[in-house]
Amino acid sequence: MIKNTLLKVNLFISCVAIAVLLSFVFFFIFPSFKRIIITQAEENAQVIAEHLSDLLNTDDRGLEIKVDNHIDEVIGSMLRRFPINRINIYTTGGTVVWSTRRDLIGSVHSGEEFRKIALKGGIYSRYKAEGEGSLEGETIKGSVVETYVPVVRDGGVKGVFEIYLDVTDRENQVKRILYASGIIMSLLGVGLFGILLYSSRRSDYHLSLLHKARREIERQYERFYEILEHTPIGIYLLDEEGRIEYVNPAMTEISGATKEEFIGLRLLELPTYREIGLTESIGKAFLGEEFVLGPVEYTSYLGGKRTVRIFYGLPLDLHGRRKVLVFVKDVTDEKRHEEERERLIADLKKALSEVKILSGLIPICASCKKIRDDSGYWKQVEEYLKEHSEMEFSHGICPDCAEKLYPEFYKKKK
Structure with missing residues (x-):
């Protein structure tokens, strides 16, 4: 069972295409060829009638036609040029005055349809398939085109040529061509279905890729949208x-x-x-x-x-x-944090600018421990440090100095 909808559509299109092509061949092309065959047969019948009309004479009253004795020779040459099945020459009364079938000479065609055609004065042709009857009611052997060509003399119809041209070979050629065309078109239809089938499979493959890509794009879009939103x-x-x-x-x-x-x-x-x-x-x-x-x-x-x-x-x-x-x-x-940081840095810089820091080599006396300042004066250590820093001093006395300065006090204590 075919599950793919596209494949079903392709199969339907292929079947319809084959049916349309075959219908076109057998219902349009074949009738067109048949009309061409009838037209060509009618033209050939007129050529034959034109050659034979020179061998016809009217009677003394000018009412009936008579056939020249040389007509058999002319018909023989015509048979080599045209596929003549039969030729009948009628008077306006329907009597056969000459025929390729001798047994028909003298017979009378009294059908109303023949009289209308013969007296109308126009050329009339029709196709007869094998087994159908002629206007005279005879059964046709082979496919023929039956053409009636009037014999016109002195402005009036003096007789009628009935010419049967065998078109069996032409018809068979056309049928063979049409049958071959039908087979070719059927093969083309099958090929078309194969192409459509292959195309549908390829389309399914590409559609699956497109759907996959679309889902991926949608997923990426959702992720991107989520990122934007959050x-x-x-x-x-x-x-x-x-x-x-x-x-x-x-x-x-x-x-x-x-x-x-x-x-x-x-x-x-x-x-x-x-x-x-x-x-x-x-x-x-x-x-x-x-x-x-x-x-x-x-x-x-x-x-x-x-x-x-x-x-x-x-x-x-x-x-x-x-x-x-x-x-x-x-x-x-x-920005606020940056401003606060800059303000803090400024405060620190200001504080540091107010702090005096001692660094480098300081000359100090090895004996009294006085320090020499930049001006060359020797000063007590506490005085020097007070001038060059924020230090403040409070005075006391260490035990060694106390013993040295107040020996009596330390002796009593011991």
Whole structure:
């Protein structure tokens, strides 16, 4: 059982094509050939009648025709040129005055149909297949064309030629040609079905690939759409007229507006865009140039939300239509953190500038431990450090110095 719908259609088309071709051959071409055979036979009959008419004479009254004695010789030459089956020559009364069949001479054709044809004065031909009857009621042997050619003398019909031309060979040739054509057309139909079958199989294969590719594209599109919907970066798509076709949730969050407010909005007409130079940048993007703008402070036209943003524009060509995809990053927090960091760095620099740091080689006395300053004066250690740092000193006495300065006190203690 054929399950493939396309294959069923192809089979139906092939069968219909074969039937139409065969019908065309047997119902149009064959009758056309038959008409051609009849026409040629009629023309040949007129040629024969024209040659024989010179051998006919009318009687004394000019009413009946008489046959010349040389007609047999002329008929003999005609038989070599034309496939003559029989020739009868009638008077207007229907009497056979001469015939290739001697037994018919003198017989009378009294049929009403013959009289109408004979007296009408026109040429009449018709095809007779083997076994059919002639106008005289005789059974025809072989396929013939029966033609009646009037003998016209002095403006009137004096007699009638009845000429049978055998067209059996011509008809058989035509039939053989038509049968061969039918076979060829049948083979062509079978070949057509084979081609359609092969094409349908190839089409099925390519369709399966297309369906697979389509599913993959849909899957990638869903993934891409999911990424757009969940990315923290604002995204919107502009059409050729600068209207928003798509906006993601992050963009509505950044602007403080709804998706419905965004869709269809003509961004290039917004004064806030012109103020920050974004209108010009988007215009260049429609000409094929990418752009980066920012960071800039921007107050949303829709939501009135003030943020610091960086804009990035990407030109697109979708099926010959220019579009621009704009990415918007909200760097308000980063900007604030950066400002705080810069302020902290400035505070640290200021604090460090107020701190005095001692470094390098300091000349000190090996005996009294005084330090020589840059001016060449020797100063006590605490005095020098106080001048060159933020140090403050409080005085006390160590045990060794106390024993040295107050020996009596230490002796009593021991």
